[in-house]
Amino acid sequence: xxxxxxxxxxxxxxxxxxxxxxxxxxxxxxxxxxxxxxxxxxxxxxxxxxxxxxxxxxxxxxxxxxxxxxxxxxxxxxxxxxxxxxxxxxxxxxxxxxxxxxxxxxxxxxxxxxxxxxxxxx
Numbered sequence: 001x002x003x004x005x006x007x008x009x010x011x012x013x014x015x016x017x018x019x020x021x022x023x024x025x026x027x028x029x030x031x032x033x034x035x036x037x038x039x040x041x042x043x044x045x046x047x048x049x050x051x052x053x054x055x056x057x058x059x060x061x062x063x064x065x066x067x068x069x070x071x072x073x074x075x076x077x078x079x080x081x082x083x084x085x086x087x088x089x090x091x092x093x094x095x096x097x098x099x100x101x102x103x104x105x106x107x108x109x110x111x112x113x114x115x116x117x118x119x120x121x122x
Contacts, residue, residue: 003050005104008074009033010043011052014061015071023060077103077111084118 003011013033017024030040044061047053052067063071081099086092106114 003052003070007043007047007050007052008070008104010040010047011063011067011071012074012078014053014063015068015075018061018063023056023058025059025061029061074103077106080111080115080118084114 010029010033013029014024017028017032021028026040026044027037029035029044030037033040035043044053044055047067048055052064052070054062054064056062078099081102082095085095085098090098
């Protein structure tokens with residue numbers, strides 16, 4: 001299953017919420033993302049079908065190993081680009097918005113090269 005921007009956003013949000021709160025449910029995800037419960041339910045179903053997510057016996061959302069890998073990759077990109085943009089003088093809000101767009105658009109190769117270059121200059 002190829003993930004689109006929306007699915008990646010859901011996985012990243014689940015990762016972030018899990019780090020903040022521990023166990024989370026679909027209703028928590030809906031509130032965090034500002035989406036309707038039916039929209040979240042549909043996305044959760046697709047992520048479960050794709051093998052990125054499971055729901056435990058208490059109704060809590062849990063990332064699979066594959067889901068966690070994708071979520072961590074996207075989250076790392078967002079953090080990297082936010083840091084770079086803020087260091088360049090971009091305000092926090094704009095940096096967050098731009099980093100969110102860049103994280104989905106950049107190839108793995110380009111991201112790795114930028115990350116290596118940033119590490120060399122530090």
